[in-house]
Amino acid sequence: MGTLRVGMVGLGVVGGGVAKILQESAAELARRSGRRLELTRVAVRDPAKSRDIALPAGIVTDDLAKVVEGDACDVVIELMGGTTTARDVVLRALANGKSVVTANKALLATHGAELFAAARQAGQTIAFEAAVAGGVPIIANLSQCLTANRIESLTAILNGTCNFILSKMHAEGVPYSDVIAEAQRLGYAEADPAMDVDGTDTVQKLTILAQLAFGAVADWATVPRGGIDTLDLADVRFAQQRGYTIKLLGVAQSTPTGVQLRVGPTLVKNERQLAQVGGAFNAVRVTADAVGELLYYGPGAGRMPTASAVVADLVDTAVGRARLTFDTLGLWDASAPGPAIASPADAIGRYYLRVIGDDQPGVLAQIAGCLAAQGISIASFLQHEPLTDGKLVPLIITTHDTTEGAAARACDKIAALESVQGKPVRLRIAD
Template identity: 45%
Template sequence: MKPINIGLMGVGTVGGGVATVLKRNAEEISRRAGRDIRLTIASRRNVEQARELVGADVTVVADAFAVVNHPDVDIVVELIGGDTVAKELVLQAIANGKHVVTANKKLLAVHGNEIFARAQEKGVMVAFEAAVAGGIPIIKALREGLSANRIEWLAGIINGTSNFILSEMREKGADFADVLKEAQALGYAEADPTFDVEGHDAGHKLTIMAAIAFGIPMHFDQCYLEGISQLAGKDIQYAEELGYRVKLLGLTRRTEQGVELRVHPTLIPEQQLIANVNGVMNAVLVRGDAIGQALFNGPGAGALPTASAVVADIVDVARLLTSDPEHRVPHLAFQPDQLKDLPILPMGDVVSSYYLRIQAIDRAGVMADITRLLAENGISIEALIQKGSAADGSAEIVILTHRVLEKAANAAIAAIEALDSVAGKVVRLRMEELNG
């Protein structure tokens, strides 16, 4: 069968990994795909560095547009990242009738609706397994492996940097700032870590998974993002004493009222397998009405794991290159005319249980005041512990609540903070049993 020509835009760590995998496993891949897959042309501003990564038999150019406009290229792989020039290139590739494989979560979460519509018009495929959870084939699992299910919710540890930091904070009892420095030294965190630790990256990935799981368009602009930079080491420790681990979770759930779409630090029971996914590993727990729960775990980043997903997409696309669109899996799992928008719930309408840490003056009546305010807002208490009195007469009260509307939790917290006997802000973390 005719070999497939790949044009690669962006030859950095992952691009080098793609070149390595295509070369190293060429025989194995062509035995599977039934055709040879050749990296033909690659682009990077620094042509010399790109050449070192892709080898002498690949044409290297500085201008990525030379890749998308190259007549021999069947599949364009976009590994540039971001949503400016990458967007222009992907749209140009589509306009040229080329299929696209991308690892660009931001591009899809923010501009996916437009990109998939254009791809649909031109009858080309845009594949993006590598955009979510690195090497873990979670897009394929959601889109094809679980296609019999009405997916109810999914929860993912989908940012390796944050998971590394949280794992270290727990293990060493260290604070965020110290562990961040360690992560930066190890190359697990960027110099400016905002994108990872404030939940943006997880939000992009969650947005993509929600679209596929529920058959809705991308709604990144409505995704709630709360990161881990404000997390105190002591809350991780208290959570652990109560039998919970704290993870930065991306969580999306279909309810009668709409779709929850939220990223935030979350207490998870330590018996849950996903609570024990540590370090830079990723994991996604999916709940479907037929399968029940399934967990997918593996490396969420890195040159070769990400290349594993990129090349799997290339093989998939290569197989269907000359096929009727009806033989293809729809981009967003559901047929394009069958996407149905659902409202994304504002956080006030989300239902969760909560971990609250309250700094109170240790005197008679304060506990009564707090529990009364919770009760007045319809919040039942699952556990309450007092963490001893400080020399200044203050005490820490930690409360785990049952499930309640977030707006009720907010109201109770505001009322508690207004008490004379309470100092400063109440620390509030969300908690999910993940057993529904």
């Protein structure tokens, strides 16, 4: 039985988990890999820092080159995060004949094409199960298990921090600002949670899934993106009153004009499984021509779930499955361009609108006129009691199917009405 010598860059939360699994499950992993998996080098910024994982002497180093160059390692696990040094680490590892396992969604979403080209050039592989949805093996499922299918859509909760915060806002009726503080205290949110709560993290993961599901290459920065950081508790309450739960959804959909992508807080009917995903969990709903509908649910982050995904990649690399999958999938391959990315303005769907209007005659007629002018049909309308000052009323409108472009134009017109305060809140409804 041979040995696969494993190098790792980063020994933080996830890296510690990977080291723990490699130590504690060594025998099982060797059986399932056909080879021993041996951690031979771990590069960290500060080798002297005290850690909760004990590694044999001589393994930990602050010299990246000892992992990504030389012959101490056959495969390199990149767990440092970020897109600058991490890119360099992956490129150097590949150039030095080492395959790569990474959990870095920002890196792949930003430099996927370059890194996969480099891997093909070097005759090496990149595996990235842990980059999306943590412990939920959605990468392998899209890459291998659904190969008989044409994927029609992905609808996914991909950020555990946001889902934790949204669950609290719904269950306890407390505003975003209160919950984020608690989430940070409990470790469910980073000290700087911006990339999570503004939807960036979800968009980056979604574009990776879109590459796997559709072969579509999307620039994540151009995907329409909403976060939960601007979500008002009032909308959570109104959604609840109408039988909906608000979730931060990433949606990728095959349409006649290309792949539609979007991320944003979305109203989901309470009966739908995605509405019931609580806490820091993730879920991915897949619809496809042969299988119909599948749902995957599990922990989207955390030390051991993410390490579980990293080590699954390591076993796949050791066994040789990663090589076969990499060679046949041709991901981010410029020579085989995928479907176009559809114009966001053409996206079809229903909307929830909240408009604050003056409590006086004619306001509703004006708003309805703005919608009618864009050909938007109203599905339901509710005028609430005036707000505390007695002069303004919240108007809750749900629409029938329309386009994103028409909805945006209608809302611009509504915002410009003299009798309307501020911009309407506009959220998608997922039926």
